[in-house]
Amino acid sequence: MSLLKNSKPAAYIAAFVFLVASIVVGVSVGSVQVPFFVSAEIIGRTALGLDFPSHLDTTFVNIIKEIRLPRVLLAVLVGAGLAIAGAAFQGLLKNPLADPYTLGVSSGSSLGAVTVLFLGLSIPGLGRFTLPAVSVLFGMITLLLLLGFVKAIERSLSTETIILAGIIFSSFLGSLISLMIALTGDELRQIISWIMGSVAMRGWEYVGLILPFFIVGCLILLWNAKELNALVFGEETAKTLGVNTKVRRMAILAAASIITGSAVAVSGTIGFVGLVIPHLTRLIWGPDHRHLLPLSMLIGGGFLALTDLLARTIIAPTELPIGVITAVAGAPVFGLLLFQQRRLTRQIGKRR
Amino acid sequence: MLLNVHQLTAGYGGEAVIKDISLAVKEHEIFGIIGPNGSGKSTLLKCMYRGLPAESGAIEVEGRPLSAFSNKELAKRIAVLPQHTETTFSYTARQVVELGRYPHQGGWFNNAKAEDKRIVDEAMQETKVEAFADLPMETLSGGEKQRVLLARALAQEPQILLLDEPTNHLDISHQMNLLNTLREWTSSKKITVVAILHDLNMAAMFCDRLMLLHEGQDTGTGKPGAVLKKDKIEQVYSASVQRKSHPAVPSPLITLTPEPGPGMDEAAIDRMEVERSADLVKITSGDYWKTFSSSIIGEGFGWHKVFVNRHVALDYNIDDARQEYIDYMKQKKIDPDEAVGMMTAARLENGRDTRRTIEGADVWVMATAGVSNALDASRAYEQHVPMEIGTINIWIFIDGRLPEAAFAQVMMTATEAKTRALLDRDIKDVVSGTMATGTSTDSLMVAATQKGMHHPYGGTATVLGRHVAKAVYDSVYNALEK
Structure with a gap:
């Protein structure tokens, strides 16, 4: 355990193994069981673009290639994205309770996505990318409004005020979504399942939809890892350490919103992944963002792949929305973190 | 000039x-910045590290305007030690210090990893924080945290170090250590320091120059001795202070004086109790007297309320006479910290005293004389x-207020009067046969209530001097009557 904790290569190997194992398991388990080695081979051949030899069962190949692999990969991308976005939000806002969901960014993106989906919008030139683009835009606007609102309340951007404002924004945006759904009068069950978050029945198209946003967002965040370390000590300190805070802050906020928005666009709102995964990663491997960000990605991706597996198998043949499972597990953890956070603040207050 | 500030005006809203x-x-x-709360010290410092824009005026570093630097360029030149730091997540001390290398690092790839590590190690050694390099910041004490932040600032390899009340929350030994380290760095690392300091005496001791701010304005910049004038400090801080010299180093020492207590005590001399025995004359006062003396116990300047003249045998010869005297006092239930103690081989009953209460001066002199x-x-x-213990011991009690110079003048006056009495x-000098001017072991104490009448001088041209001289002369002359 101490080797896992203290050696950086060991940390990456462990996280990577976890991710790969989760993918393989996620792909293998289901109504049709595929042996692990067979699915590993199929995944490997798909990834490398190789032909499938005749000894592989074509049913397996089709199930994995066309149904399970895109689904699992989508879960991995969404999980990795939400985790890295959460880690970035937490560092930037010096707030261990921040994540795309608690900040209301997810709700903002949802509103954007619902608007596109149910009004059937398509922005010329963007085509099918209208959905993630509008989602991202709505998420970013929500975030800027939120931060402006909190700053108007108090300059210090305290943890609790941000979260409180996030809840207000979430509720308001949530009710707007409900209103829109009520007015459209479409088939409710499908919409609700989408809102609660799901990676079911999306296919390769959705993987392609999120991928460019995911790559751009993650690259921007990884490029700002050192700056996040400095920003944790406050904007003024970061500035005196040489960080171009204005540019970096905006870049980080934009990148985290891009990732969140695109994730919401393809999978709905999946809460608490961005909160719990970075927290767990930080607990094991420390708060240095140069490692926290990539490790959170690996762990978050694997985590959501496994969660999705649980969502579709726990009461099979019925599928649970994946967001329900993350919320059931995440909300109590959120409460625990809040509890710890308050106790810590009080202790520091006492010491001063 | 490294850092220039021209007619800077700045503020909030x-x-x-x-x-x-x-x-x-x-x-x-x-360079120290001092001034009362709200005088603009932090605002000025903030402007220097570009934490606050100037409304008018300009700041230049190395002759270039502050605005011409990128954040990284500026961070290579100016490091800031904040008053306190927030740590939301548990960074280790080393991770915090490593942040100091940020301005020297490129974007994606860092080609000077070994160099960075060396500088971080050095900085941590310099501030003695290697021992807790891998401990989380929040587990460190205030002083340790401060040293970690100082190491971070050092890792920036700055030319200028800006500090906002660096000694806040530190105990006095940590304060001294920090300021000593800074002073050392000015020569060993060619660093220039600009610091806001609360403690005027620390500022005076460690700063080459000071700026005293008052309501956002410069009331004077210069050497500590020139800036820390009693009148100016009293005006700026609206408090009554005394200025003295530091006993060990050439630096002014500012001390607060509380408001005087209610009701001036009258006739302090009359209220003193005298106790005489064969081996001891003890005078006890209810109040403390400011004393200046050459005695064994309570020597130099001090505040005392018990005055002891002790008879010892002619063959008294003890290596550590001071310790022996302290033991003697304790045995007599006298607190040595509150007492002035002299000793003599002369017979105490031959001692004489003289009181002169004329022209507003109230002086009482006691003398014992063995020649x-x-x-x-x-x-x-x-x-x-x-050395034999013959000794003329003289106590001069003055009901009045004397500056320290007047104490010295009273001593001179008294010595002249003593010599005249001899x-x-x-x-006669027993060896040379010439006229004696004193004995080889004379002792003298001047004590004043520091209340009531003000005596600015104690020379023989003054009322005080004249009466001290006469009283000393009479006492010594009479004491020599056998």
Whole structure:
């Protein structure tokens, strides 16, 4: 355990193994069981673009290639994205309770996505990318409004005020979504399942939809890892350490919103992944963002792949929305973190 | 000049907190900014690291305007030690210090990893934080945290170090350590320091120059001795202070004086109790007297309320007479910290006292005189007589307020009067046969209530001096009557 904790290569190997194992398991388990080695081979051949030899069962190949692999990969991308976005939000806002969901960014993106989906919008030139683009835009606007609102309340951007404002924004945006759904009068069950978050029945198209946003967002965040370390000590300190805070802050906020928005666009709102995964990663491997960000990605991706597996198998043949499972597990953890956070603040207050 | 500030005005929300400040910080000096709360010290410092924009005026570093630097360029030149730091996540001390290398690092790839590590290690050694390099910041004490942040600042390899009340929350030994380290760095690392300091005496001791701010304005910049004038400090801080010299180093020492207590005590001399026995004369006062004396116990300047003249045998010869005297006092239930103690081989019952209460001066002199070792000061260099305890001991009590210079003048006056008494008693130097000017072991104490009448001088031209001289002369003359 101490080797896992203290050696950086060991940390990456462990996280990577976890991710790969989760993918393989996620792909293998289901109504049709595929042996692990067979699915590993199929995944490997798909990834490398190789032909499938005749000894592989074509049913397996089709199930994995066309149904399970895109689904699992989508879960991995969404999980990795939400985790890295959460880690970035937490560092930037010096707030261990921040994540795309608690900040209301997810709700903002949802509103954007619902608007596109149910009004059937398509922005010329963007085509099918209208959905993630509008989602991202709505998420970013929500975030800027939120931060402006909190700053108007108090300059210090305290943890609790941000979260409180996030809840207000979430509720308001949530009710707007409900209103829109009520007015459209479409088939409710499908919409609700989408809102609660799901990676079911999306296919390769959705993987392609999120991928460019995911790559751009993650690259921007990884490029700002050192700056996040400095920003944790406050904007003024970061500035005196040489960080171009204005540019970096905006870049980080934009990148985290891009990732969140695109994730919401393809999978709905999946809460608490961005909160719990970075927290767990930080607990094991420390708060240095140069490692926290990539490790959170690996762990978050694997985590959501496994969660999705649980969502579709726990009461099979019925599928649970994946967001329900993350919320059931995440909300109590959120409460625990809040509890710890308050106790810590009080202790520091006492010491001063 | 390394850092220039020209007619800087700055503040918050259009309201100027500092007005028209100009200063020039030289290389390798420690420049202190002092002033009461709300005088604009932090605002000025903030402007220097570009944490606050100037409303008018300009700041230059190395002759370039502050605005011409990128954040990284500026961070290579100026490091800031904040008053306190927030740590939301548990970074280790080393991770915090590593942040100091940020301005020296490129974007994606860092090609100077070994160099960074060396500088971080050095900085941590310099501030003695290697021992807790891998501990989380929040587990460290205030002083340790401060040292970690100082190491971070050092890792920036800056030319200028800005500090906002660096000694806040530190105990006095940590304060001294920090300031000593800074002073050392000004020469060993060619660093220039600009610091806001609360403690005027620390500022005076460690800064080459000071700026005293008052309501956002510069009331004077210069050497500590020139800036820390009693009148100016009293006006700026609206408090009554005294200024003295530091006992060990050439630096002014500012001390607060509380408001005087209610009701001035009258006739302090009359209320003193005198206790006499064969081996001891003890005078006890209810109040403390400010004393200046050459005695064994309670020597130099001090505040005392018990005055002891102790008779010892002629053959009294103890190596550590001071310790022996302290033991003696404790045995007599006298607190040595509150007492002035002299000793003599002369018979105490031959001691004489004189009180003079004229022209507003109230002076009381007690003297005991033994002249077996009388000598002529001008011929003392010829003699090799062993120290004997003959001794003329003189106590001068003055009900009045005297500056320290007046204490010294009273001493001179008293010495002259004593010599004249010896002359008139025809006391001779036992070796040379010339007229004696005193004995080889005389002791003198001047004590004043520091209340009531003010006596600015104590020379023989003054009322106080004249009466002290007469009282001393009479007491010594009479004491020599056998």
